[in-house]
Amino acid sequence: MKALQVQQLGSLDDIEMVEIDSPDLLPGQIRVAVLASGLNYVDSLMIEGKYQIKPPVPYRPGSEIVGRVIEVASDVTNIEIGDRVFSPSGGFADEAVLSATRVIPIPDQLSDGQGATFMQSYLTAWFAFHKRAQVREGATMLVLGAGGGVGLAAVDLGVALGMRVIAAASSAEKRQLALDRGAFAAIDVLNEDVKLRTRELCGGGVDMVYDPVGGDLAEQCLRALAPFGQYLVVGFVGGIPRLPANHVLLTNRTVVGVDWGAWVGRNVVENQGMLVEVLAEIAAGKLHPVEPVTYPMSKAVQAMRDLQDRKIAGKVALVPLFD
Numbered sequence: 001m002k003a004l005q006v007q008q009l010g011s012l013d014d015i016e017m018v019e020i021d022s023p024d025l026l027p028g029q030i031r032v033a034v035l036a037s038g039l040n041y042v043d044s045l046m047i048e049g050k051y052q053i054k055p056p057v058p059y060r061p062g063s064e065i066v067g068r069v070i071e072v073a074s075d076v077t078n079i080e081i082g083d084r085v086f087s088p089s090g091g092f093a094d095e096a097v098l099s100a101t102r103v104i105p106i107p108d109q110l111s112d113g114q115g116a117t118f119m120q121s122y123l124t125a126w127f128a129f130h131k132r133a134q135v136r137e138g139a140t141m142l143v144l145g146a147g148g149g150v151g152l153a154a155v156d157l158g159v160a161l162g163m164r165v166i167a168a169a170s171s172a173e174k175r176q177l178a179l180d181r182g183a184f185a186a187i188d189v190l191n192e193d194v195k196l197r198t199r200e201l202c203g204g205g206v207d208m209v210y211d212p213v214g215g216d217l218a219e220q221c222l223r224a225l226a227p228f229g230q231y232l233v234v235g236f237v238g239g240i241p242r243l244p245a246n247h248v249l250l251t252n253r254t255v256v257g258v259d260w261g262a263w264v265g266r267n268v269v270e271n272q273g274m275l276v277e278v279l280a281e282i283a284a285g286k287l288h289p290v291e292p293v294t295y296p297m298s299k300a301v302q303a304m305r306d307l308q309d310r311k312i313a314g315k316v317a318l319v320p321l322f323d
C-alpha cells in the first residue's frame, strides 16, 4: 500500500510518499480501499510541529476517511465486503486496516468526500453546543471563519439548533456557503467593521461568538457580545489573542474553552455515540456537510498550503491518486 509519511516535524516539505506492506488482518479487523481522506487545518499544524500534540516521528498524517471494505477477518459479523464505511482514523493512504467496531456505514446521500470531511468540524461544533456552551433557541451567534471547515459546521449546527447565525468570512464564496446553510446575514471581515456590523444586525449585541480564528478579530468580537453573552474559544488560525478581562467582567460575559481535540482522546466511547448522532442528523437532512474541494494525495502539500492561505471555501479531501 501507498501512504504519506512525515519524516520529521517542522516543514510541510518533509512529507514523503512511502510504499509499505499491508499487514495481515487480526481478529476483529477489516481492510478498506480508501476512497477519500479528510484534510484538516490541524494536520498541517501537527506536521509543522505547531500543534499541542507532537507525534513521534516518522508518523502517518491524517485521520478521518471513507473506504470500501475489501477484506474482513473471519470473526467479523457486522461488516461485509463491499460496504462503504466511515472511519475516524486511516489517514492519507490508499488502504487501511481498521477495527470493525470503530467503523460506521455511510448514509447513501453522503458522497465519499463529504463522508471523509465532516467528522472533525461537526463534532467540534456538537461538543461545543452540547457539552460546553448554553444554547438557546432564538439566540444570536456570530461565527468567525464561517466559510472554513470548523466555522461552516458551526453555522449549520447552530441553525439546526434554532440559533440566528451571522457568518463572518473573507470571500463572497465563503459567505455564500454559510448563507446557504441558513445564516441570516454575512459580514465581510476584510472590508467591514465586525463589531459595529454585528451590533447593527443584533440590535445591541450578539449572544454567542464561535471563534476558530482568534487574532485581531477576537477582542472586537468579545466587545460585540450582549450582556451574559458567551465567547467560545475554538482555534487560532489568525494567532492566539489576549482577551481583556475587563470586557469579560462588563455585562457578565463568559469565555468558554472548547477543546474537542483533547477531550476525544479520553472519551472514545462517548465520542463514538456523538458520531452516530451526527450521522443520523445528516441522514435525516438536518445537517448539510459541504462537498469538499478534492486534491490527489500526491498534492497533499499544495492542499495544505492552499488551506493555510485561506484559498479554500469549505473543506478539503484527498483522493488516493499518486503520480
Ligand SMILES: NC(=O)c1ccc[n+]([C@@H]2O[C@H](COP(=O)([O-])OP(=O)(O)OC[C@H]3O[C@@H](n4cnc5c(N)ncnc54)[C@H](OP(=O)(O)O)[C@@H]3O)[C@@H](O)[C@H]2O)c1
Binding pocket: 040, 041, 042, 045, 120, 121, 124, 145, 146, 147, 148, 149, 150, 151, 168, 169, 170, 171, 174, 189, 212, 213, 233, 234, 235, 236, 237, 238, 239, 258, 259, 260, 261, 262, 307, 308, 309, 310, 312, 314, 315
Ligand atoms: N477546539 C477544537 O477542538 C478544534 C477542533 C478542530 C479544529 N480546531 C481549530 O479550528 C481552527 C480552524 O480550523 P478549520 O479546519 O476550520 O480551518 P480552515 O478550514 O482552514 O478555516 C479557517 C478559516 O479561518 C480564517 N482565517 C482567518 N485568518 C486566517 C489566517 N491567518 N490563516 C488561515 N485562515 C485564516 C479563514 O477564513 P476567512 O478567509 O474567511 O477569514 C479560514 O477559512 C484551527 O485552528 C484548528 O486547529 C479546533
